[in-house]
Amino acid sequence: MxxxxxxxxxxxxxxxxxxxxxxxxxxxxxxxxxxxxxxxxxxxxxxxxxxxxxxxxxxxxxxxxxxxxxxCPKCNQPTRIGYLLSKNNKEKTRICRKCKNQI
Ligand SMILES: [Zn+2]
Structure with missing residues (x-):
């Protein structure tokens, strides 16, 4: 989700x-x-x-x-969510596709 x-x-x-x-x-x-x-x-x-x-x-x-x-709480715009994988590929971090900040 x-x-x-x-x-x-x-x-x-x-x-x-x-x-x-x-x-x-x-x-x-x-x-x-x-x-x-x-x-x-x-x-x-x-x-x-x-x-x-x-x-x-x-x-x-x-x-x-x-x-x-x-x-997005950072840029305050409706956005799609992207994911960033940690180095060991174990953790996913959500990022805003617009401002690229973690959310
Ligand atoms: Zn954003």
Whole structure:
């Protein structure tokens, strides 16, 4: 997964297109991420007794990583991610393709 928790992203498809937000949780198996305050759907809650009256709440649904572009924290632009291999080829470092900084 190229996207990590805490990354700043911009949504490139769907109803929240153009919205900038950050990644709250990643689901590597599904290539999906949960974003802060984006891709929200109304959920109806049933009353569950005292103090829990029920109602309608907004619930964020995971969004496919193909609908996102990472915003580089260094140059502040939507970018693609490249990888740099360490000398022993064991570690990969993410780099911004635009400014070449590590991210
Ligand atoms: Zn950059």
């Amino acid at each position: 190229k996207i990590k928790k805490g990354d700043k992203v911009v949504i490139t498809r769907g109803k929240d297109k153009g919205k900038k937000t950050s990644v709250e949780k990643v689901f590597p198996g599904e290539a999906k991420v949960l974003l802060t305050g984006a891709n929200l759907f109304k959920k109806h809650l049933k009353p569950r007794g005292e103090g829990k009256p029920g109602g309608i709440i907004d619930v964020g649904r995971p969004l496919s990583v193909s609908s996102l572009a990472l915003i």
